Amino acid sequence: MNLGWRYGDETRREDAAVWVVRLEAGDLREAEAVAFDAWLSASPQNAAAFDAALAVSQGYGAQGHAVARALAERRATPAPVGVGRRAALGLGAAAAAAAVAVVLAPELAGPETQTFVTAKGERRTIALPDGSTLDLNGGTRLTVSFSRGARRVTLEEGQAVFDVAHAARRPFVVAAGDRLVRVVGTQFDVRRLGGQVSVTVARGSVEVRPGDGAAGEAYRLRPGQRFEHEEGAAEARVAAAEPRDVLAWRTGRLIYREQPLREVVDDLNQKFQTPIRIEDPALGAMPISGVLVLDDQAAVIRRLALLVPISAVRSGSAVVLKRDPASDR
Numbered sequence: 001m002n003l004g005w006r007y008g009d010e011t012r013r014e015d016a017a018v019w020v021v022r023l024e025a026g027d028l029r030e031a032e033a034v035a036f037d038a039w040l041s042a043s044p045q046n047a048a049a050f051d052a053a054l055a056v057s058q059g060y061g062a063q064g065h066a067v068a069r070a071l072a073e074r075r076a077t078p079a080p081v082g083v084g085r086r087a088a089l090g091l092g093a094a095a096a097a098a099a100v101a102v103v104l105a106p107e108l109a110g111p112e113t114q115t116f117v118t119a120k121g122e123r124r125t126i127a128l129p130d131g132s133t134l135d136l137n138g139g140t141r142l143t144v145s146f147s148r149g150a151r152r153v154t155l156e157e158g159q160a161v162f163d164v165a166h167a168a169r170r171p172f173v174v175a176a177g178d179r180l181v182r183v184v185g186t187q188f189d190v191r192r193l194g195g196q197v198s199v200t201v202a203r204g205s206v207e208v209r210p211g212d213g214a215a216g217e218a219y220r221l222r223p224g225q226r227f228e229h230e231e232g233a234a235e236a237r238v239a240a241a242e243p244r245d246v247l248a249w250r251t252g253r254l255i256y257r258e259q260p261l262r263e264v265v266d267d268l269n270q271k272f273q274t275p276i277r278i279e280d281p282a283l284g285a286m287p288i289s290g291v292l293v294l295d296d297q298a299a300v301i302r303r304l305a306l307l308v309p310i311s312a313v314r315s316g317s318a319v320v321l322k323r324d325p326a327s328d329r
Contacts, residue, residue, distance in 0.1 A: 015039065016049035040220075047218070113145045118158070121271050123250065131165035132172065135250050139270035158270060159191040161247055164204075177231040178214035182207045188221075189246050193266040199227040202243035208236075254292045261286045261308055265321070272297040279322045283310070 019036055040046055118124050118136045126134040128144065130151060136142070140158025145151075149169070153162070155176040164172045166185025174181040176192045176199075186204025191197070199208050201221045208227050209218035215234035221227055226241035245255035254267055262284035265276050271294055278284040290307040292300055301312045301319065309324040 009045075012045060012049045013053065016046070016053040019050060020053045112147075113143060115141070115143045117141045120269075120273055128165075130167060130170070133163045135161040135163075137249055137270055155190055155192050157192060159189065159193065159249070159267075161187065161189045161202075161250065163187045175211060177229075178211045179216075179229060180209055180211050182209070189243070193270070194262065195231045196263070196266075197227075197229045197231060200241050200243055200246040201225055202247060249294075252294045254294065256288045256290060256292075258287045258289055260284060261288055261310075261321070264288055264292075264304065268292075268297075268300065272300075275318045276301070277315075277318050277320050279320055283321065283323050 019039065022032065022036075040050060116124070116126055116134070116136060118138055118140045121138045122136075123138065124136045126136065126144075128134065128151075129146065132151075134142075134144075134153075137159035140160055141156045142158070142160060143154045143156070145153070151164075151167070151170050151172040153172075153174045155174060162172070162174065162183075164183050164185050164187070168184055172183050172185075174190055176190050177195075177197045179197050179199075181188070181190060181199055183204065183206045186206055187202040188204075188206050189198075189200045189202070191199075199206065199221060201223050203223055205220060205222050207218060207220050208229075210216040216229075216236060219227055219236065219238055221238065224240055224243065225238055226246070227236060227238050229236040242255075242257070245257065248255045249267070254264070256264060262278060262281075265278055265284070268276055274297060286308055288304075288307050292303055292307075294300060297319075301321075304310065305312070305324070310321045311324045313320050313322060
């Protein structure tokens with residue numbers, strides 16, 4: 001047997017346990033965060049060891065008190081008259097196992113699940129039982145599933161700001177398309193529209209990684225960073241972003257800095273009942289910088305035409321954006 005490999009593997013597990021303890025303490029300094037990122041990304045084995053250590057920590061956090069109570073009751077219960085020590089220990093172990101089974105019964109019954117939906121143009125704030133809050137943009141549908149050891153949200157479509165209460169032993173995971181966003185306590189925005197997924201961090205840090213069967217690599221984001229990804233692709237992009245701009249939709253404004261027109265149209269289609277379409281892909285790729293105040297749809301389109309050379313034509317039940325011929329002169 002390769003003793004060097006065994007030593008390295010054991011050291012890796014010890015390092016993973018130390019990092020779990022430091023992260024769950026909630027006071028990680030910037031230098032430590034950089035060191036953790038470097039260690040985590042150094043090898044797939046490090047990431048696997050960290051996940052395994054975190055799973056053990058979460059499992060103990062969820063059931064540790066119940067197990068301790070069961071063991072204490074076992075020690076406090078005298079052996080029945082005429083029952084030998086080995087038999088008494090067996091009865092005590094059975095009692096402890098039964099106590100743990102009672103505690104685990106809600107887990108076996110499955111997590112509590114709720115689905116929240118907003119109509120186009122509607123904004124809604126959801127207070128979750130763990131103290132976290134969700135701000136839902138218009139045209140959003142998501143499902144919240146909480147169990148004793150995990151908090152999970154599936155964003156089926158739309159956009160939401162997550163202000164996650166710190167709970168070291170219950171990570172908060174958001175599934176958006178083929179990407180998973182994992183946090184302990186932080187504030188961030190997740191947008192899933194038109195096959196595009198973006199994650200912007202306002203406070204704390206999050207990890208974005210591929211979901212089951214998806215290609216790509218994991219990214220750790222800090223405040224002021226934005227992750228952008230096209231569903232189904234392995235590639236992703238991380239760039240600087242101003243969180244106040246990204247979260248401005250909660251105050252009735254959309255702020256853009258060199259973002260494509262198609263993204264603006266996707267956002268507006270979450271706000272208004274009459275759909276907006278773009279005539280050709282080249283126009284949709286045109287970058288836009290500026291602020292749009294969200295009031296009347298016609299007024300918003302007029303303001304949009306001041307930022308990019310377009311004209312709007314009503315076509316059936318939709319508004320079609322075309323390149324303004326005057327801009328070519």
